[in-house]
Amino acid sequence: MNKDNIIIGFMLFALFFGAGNLIYPPVLGIEAGTSYFTAISGFVITGVGLPLLAVTAISYVKNDARELADKVHPLFGLIFTSVVYLAIGPFFGIPRAATVGYEMSIEPFKTGSLSLLIFTTFFFILVFILSLNPSKVVNQIGKYLTPLLLLVITALIVGGFFLLNEPLGEPNVNYKSNPFFNGFVEGYLTMDAIAALAFGIIVVNAYRERGIHSSQAIVKETLKSGLITGIGLIAVYGSIGWIGAKMGQHGSFENGGDILSFAADTIFGEFGVILLGIIVALACFTTSIGLVVACGQFFSKVTPVPYKWLVLIVTMVSYIIANQGLNTILNFSVPVLVFIYPIAIVLIILTFLNKMFHGSPYVYRFAILFTAFISLYDGLKEFGVPLNWANPYVAKLPFFGIGLGWILPAIVGVIFGLIITQLKEQKR
Incomplete structure (x- = not known):
């Protein structure tokens, strides 16, 4: 393990630790109750282990995920990779990020029925403007926001361990019979395994820039970086899931954002809710810009449509879907991810x-x-x-x-x- 492994490991952690993923472990925790540890083990396999395998699989190819999928057939490669970018982009990933930002920063203060529309209007106008000319400024903001978000989440976790003393509740019907496998399928919702197919080439290029070009060497170094990333993600997901498990006695919640906001209020009061909300909203903002840019760049390669028009289309579609609300987005994302994930899993395993x-x-x-x-x-x-x-x-x-x-x-x-x-x- 060397300095480069640590740097790239943290970079990969920042890519996966999108603010949108914060909402799933608390829901799992509150639903699993006394079966929490078994359920979170299944979640970790698909929410952490599988994305790291996907990144390692990309290290076997020279270009990107399309080359991986082309082994089935070039047409399949184009369609599957396009579906991946649409899923992590305008259909689910970007709208989810925007609505999580809203749920954590504005919704706790019950500001009225039009607040989501107003928030997303300003949110996506800024996303569109900055995505047209993605600059180092956004990357620099992201570099500082991820550690800051991690710091606030850590404070929430520490506070939760000391101040939330309620016993774990009874698991719901699903988690009573098969907690491990329900957690396994729940891990699909992070979308990180299919996102890894798009992000994996970033890790490969990072090692190539450091003078490592041998395929075997890149695979080996990627696994080392993945170990650092995996430890970080397991610690974060496991801890915020535990907070969710402890919140079961506090009533019912609409989604994971609602759980975390209530936990922040319980532990730190209104100031905690405001601080967490602002940081999560900004993190969701930079994540959205990154995803819009990634989609724009990919589809500008495979279609004759200019980059700026693709950015406009991606932003507009994301804006429309985001205004359906977080719960609607989550409900529609589940069937699509249930369809995509097994295909991605088999493709990744066959690569090895x-x-x-x-x-x-x-x-x-x-x-x-x-x-x-x-x-x-x-x-x-x-x-x-x-x-x-x-x-x-x-x-x-x-x-x-x-x-x-x-x-x-x-x-x-x-x-x-x-x-x-x-x-x-x-x-x-």
Whole structure:
């Protein structure tokens, strides 16, 4: 472990530690109650471990996530990577950041029905202006905001451990039977694994700038940096989730932002709510600019639309969706992420196993295809689409009851791909 690993590890922590992710562990804590530690273990695997694996997977390629997905098929690479950027950008990531900023800074003071519209109007006008010419100023602000946000969250955590003495409540229905696997699926909501597919190249380039070009060396150094990032994220998620678990006796809450604001008020009073709100709102602001710029740059490469028009489109779509409110955004994001995540997981795992099947495109194609069938079914079910004709068949899959029914089809897809590969080689 050297200085570069520490610096890049903290940089990666800052990329993943978006203010939007603060809202999930407290909800898990309050719902899991006495099953908290089992549930947070599952959450950590998909909320921390999987994103770090995704970053490491990107270190195997020369360019970006599209090159990873191109192993299935170039058209799939384009579509899947576009979906990833749309998910972390205008459809969910950016609107979520804006509404979390609002929920933490304005909503606690009950300022009226138009307050969200007014807040997001000013928020996205500034995001649009600064995204047109992303400057070092925004990056510098981000560098100071992340440590400041971490400092305030640490103060909240310390205060929570000393001042919140209530016993843990009973877990709700989901967390009574399968707390680990419910936490596992809950980790999808951070969106960090698919965000890592977009952000991973930043880590790879950081090591290349330091004179490391060997693929094996980059993978090795990425794992070291990921260890630092992982320790930081586990500590933060685990602690704020514990605060949520302790808040179960204080009534019901609409979302994680509501829980954290109430906890800040309970521990530090109104000043704590204001300070936390301002810092979270600013952190969400810089995160939104970064995501708008990332989406603008990606889609300007794959479409003929100029960068400035893409920035306008991304900002406008984000603005419209943000005004539907945080709870609506969260409700719509769950089905999409339930569909995307298994595909991303299988793609990441196949990248590490690539040498074992000599990178056969048939293995990639059938594994992803069979996985997509089940994850699409799960996503549609989350949307409330009736699929009665398919229910009896899909319900027979192993692990279906815990949201992991796609595992066996993925394995079958790999086996099928290997058979097709073998037959093709024999014909040659």
